Amino acid sequence: TRTTRPQRLLRAVQKNATRNNPLSVISAIDDFCRHREWAMNVGDEKGFILDSVVNEVSPVTALELGAYCGYSAVRIARLLPPGACLITLEFNPDYAAIARQVIAWAGLEDKVQLVEGASGDWIPRMKEHFGIETFDFVFLDHWKDSYLPDTKLLEECGLLRKGTVLLADNVICPGAPDYLEYVRKSLSYESRFFKSHLEYTKAEDGLEKSVYLS
Ligand SMILES: O=C(NCCCCCn1ccc2cnccc21)c1cc(-c2ccc(F)cc2)cc(O)c1O
Numbered sequence: 171t172r173t174t175r176p177q178r179l180l181r182a183v184q185k186n187a188t189r190n191n192p193l194s195v196i197s198a199i200d201d202f203c204r205h206r207e208w209a210m211n212v213g214d215e216k217g218f219i220l221d222s223v224v225n226e227v228s229p230v231t232a233l234e235l236g237a238y239c240g241y242s243a244v245r246i247a248r249l250l251p252p253g254a255c256l257i258t259l260e261f262n263p264d265y266a267a268i269a270r271q272v273i274a275w276a277g278l279e280d281k282v283q284l285v286e287g288a289s290g291d292w293i294p295r296m297k298e299h300f301g302i303e304t305f306d307f308v309f310l311d312h313w314k315d316s317y318l319p320d321t322k323l324l325e326e327c328g329l330l331r332k333g334t335v336l337l338a339d340n341v342i343c344p345g346a347p348d349y350l351e352y353v354r355k356s357l358s359y360e361s362r363f364f365k366s367h368l369e370y371t372k373a374e375d376g377l378e379k380s381v382y383l384s
């Protein structure tokens with residue numbers, strides 16, 4: 171096929187969603203993924219849980235690891251208070267190019283900083299590059315075997331503070347067993363599992379919400 175799935179997803183957004191209307195962008199992507207082609211967005215069911223956690227935290231500084239096509243960046247950024255910002259990290263330049271356009275279609279480019287690169291390279295540079303102290307909220311949705319090392323790196327770099335909320339996608343499917351064991355056993359975290367389903371399917375999945383106690 172000449173076009174990629176992310177390109178077809180973006181075309182569906184440009185065709186079916188209204189500019190500067192984040193909810194219409196979210197709906198256009200969910201419709202595309204449910205009725206045309208499955209794609210690995212957090213989706214509507216887990217997205218509702220993501221929304222509730224973002225509303226509860228109301229973060230001023232937020233980090234997302236794994237932008238893909240920008241779906242969860244739109245879900246998060248639309249709920250941010252004025253002056254707040256989301257930094258989202260994407261390793262794949264093709265995904266990043268699509269995510270930028272999806273975020274722009276939603277009219278949220280002023281609230282989102284999309285950065286291309288690997289978490290291991292970027293996390294140690296977050297403070298000086300973005301002038302931030304700590305993150306209020308972190309959404310983990312990148313390589314599942316990077317969740318644990320990157321969480322430890324965030325701790326070591328002093329990017330977490332008392333009360334920082336980590337929310338991890340896919341802790342059942344594809345799964346992040348070492349991460350789950352760590353946040354559930356560590357005395358530095360208060361962890362809770364939100365049972366759900368793999369986006370657009372009936373397969374078991376869920377989100378793990380972990381509050382850093384320092
Ligand atoms: O793999 C997933 N996501 C990660 C994609 C690659 C991220 C790469 N990346 C981005 C930023 C970044 C920074 N540093 C290093 C690497 C980085 C994923 C997979 C499934 C899934 C797939 C098939 C299936 F049959 C069932 C489930 C569902 C999901 O919801 C997912 O999120």
Ligand SMILES: [Mg+2]
Pocket residue numbers: 210211212311339340
């Ligand atoms: Mg995911």
